[in-house]
Amino acid sequence: MKLSIIVPVFNVEKHLRKCLDSLLDQDINKSEYEILIINDGSTDGSLDIAEEYVARFSNIMVHTKENGGVGSARNNGLDRSKGDYVYFIDPDDYLKPNVLRLLLDTIISYNLEILTFSWTSFFDGKSKKITHEPAVKGDECVPLSQIMTGIDYIAEHKYKSSVWWYFAKRSFLVKSKVRFIEGRWMEDAIFTTQLFLKANTIADFPLNAHRYRVAPGTAMTSKKPSHYKKLIGDIHNAIFVFDEIVNDLKIEKVNHACIERIKTRQQAFVFFLLVRMIKSTMNFDEVRLKIGSIGSIGAYPLNSFIGEDYNLFVYQVIAPLLNTKSRFYTCFRLFNPFFKLRYKLAKNID
Numbered sequence: 510m511k512l513s514i515i516v517p518v519f520n521v522e523k524h525l526r527k528c529l530d531s532l533l534d535q536d537i538n539k540s541e542y543e544i545l546i547i548n549d550g551s552t553d554g555s556l557d558i559a560e561e562y563v564a565r566f567s568n569i570m571v572h573t574k575e576n577g578g579v580g581s582a583r584n585n586g587l588d589r590s591k592g593d594y595v596y597f598i599d600p601d602d603y604l605k606p607n608v609l610r611l612l613l614d615t616i617i618s619y620n621l622e623i624l625t626f627s628w629t630s631f632f633d634g635k636s637k638k639i640t641h642e643p644a645v646k647g648d649e650c651v652p653l654s655q656i657m658t659g660i661d662y663i664a665e666h667k668y669k670s671s672v673w674w675y676f677a678k679r680s681f682l683v684k685s686k687v688r689f690i691e692g693r694w695m696e697d698a699i700f701t702t703q704l705f706l707k708a709n710t711i712a713d714f715p716l717n718a719h720r721y722r723v724a725p726g727t728a729m730t731s732k733k734p735s736h737y738k739k740l741i742g743d744i745h746n747a748i749f750v751f752d753e754i755v756n757d758l759k760i761e762k763v764n765h766a767c768i769e770r771i772k773t774r775q776q777a778f779v780f781f782l783l784v785r786m787i788k789s790t791m792n793f794d795e796v797r798l799k800i801g802s803i804g805s806i807g808a809y810p811l812n813s814f815i816g817e818d819y820n821l822f823v824y825q826v827i828a829p830l831l832n833t834k835s836r837f838y839t840c841f842r843l844f845n846p847f848f849k850l851r852y853k854l855a856k857n858i859d
Contacts, residue, residue, distance in 0.1 A: 511613055512542035513592030513679065516600050517582030522554040524601040524722070529562050529569070531603035531720075536610040539568040547586045550576030555600075580689035580696035583672070587682065593617075595679050597672040601722045608718040612676060615714050619656060622681040623704070623711040625666075628674055628719035652715070659708030660758075664766035666713065667818050668705065670698035670774070673719055677704065694740055695747040695778075702754060702771065734790045734852050741789060744782045745799060751775035752806045769813065776814035779803055780824070783831045787841050788848045796841055800834060 514532055518525065532544050546559045548571055559571040574585055583597055594616060598604070616624040662668065685707045689696045705711065751771060758768045782803070786796050803809045810832045815825055831837045 510592045513590035514544045514596045515586030516546045517579045518600045519549040520553045521600040528600045534606045536607040544569045545586045546571040547582040548573040549582040581691040583689045603720045621710045622678045622708045625675040625713045627717040630721045633724035654713040656712045659705035660767045662711045664764045672697045694743040737789045748778045
């Protein structure tokens with residue numbers, strides 16, 4: 510078995526068929542790969558769809574567990590996987606046809622622990638938008654980047670926090686002992702960073718293989734107040750996890766550019782934390798505690814956020830407005846009541 514594709518599923522009946530069909534519309538034999546559907550306690554028709562595909566295709570399996578979140582589902586799938594390589598895909602995304610053979614042949618031929626590749630992002634029901642333009646198009650020869658360590662890769666690439674843009678060698682995954690945190694969001698950002706840092710052989714293959722759906726109501730886009738508070742807590746946790754990562758890298762005296770990029774990623778978490786707190790139902794005392802805690806580890810103010818990785822105009826405008834306690838508290842007092850009123854009028858407060 511060459512490849513295990515892990516699909517965590519929770520109430521995605523609208524998109525699951527598209528995802529599974531894309532995984533089947535590939536140029537490798539069904540005996541070479543398995544599709545592991547981890548049903549995380551779905552209450553819609555997702556399980557029925559999964560079982561329909563299991564009955565039709567011998568390389569698809571479904572395992573049902575109590576709802577524990579996407580991190581728990583991915584860990585469950587990883588524990589059950591048998592392939593030499595592992596790929597995580599979200600059930601509302603899909604793959605371009607006939608890309609698995611080239612990706613598998615590449616990671617095997619060069620004996621890589623991790624192989625990254627390109628993707629297209631599109632908004633649900635709207636026109637597509639390229640977010641990571643491949644280096645080549647059509648039938649041109651696809652060049653592999655230089656093979657390097659994960660530390661050097663992070664130093665030289667604007668790497669993505671998600672887990673659906675790379676294959677990983679399963680023996681390396683097991684040996685690394687890196688696991689998804691369970692019961693929290695931001696699990697992919699922590700997992701990817703920790704895993705890359707342990708890699709000795711990683712390369713980028715600029716094949717535009719993945720299709721990433723941006724949809725309302727997901728973990729990162731939902732505006733439900735209770736979800737907002739949960740996400741704020743999980744972003745806050747990620748900030749502290751990344752602080753530990755940065756401190757360990759400083760002790761090991763690794764590539765300085767790698768440390769700076771990870772610090773920038775941590776600062777991005779801080780920026781999005783600040784914005785979400787303004788839009789939340791949190792009270793001022795709760796917000797002040799969060800600000801004090803991230804300030805105590807030097808993650809705030811934002812000293813290394815704006816730059817090569819985060820340079821959108823909106824970031825350059827908003828970041829300075831939030832970059833001291835007095836400015837942030839002023840913004841919170843001015844704008845937070847508006848959001849609370851909007852939630853109240855929409856009868857959306859839990």
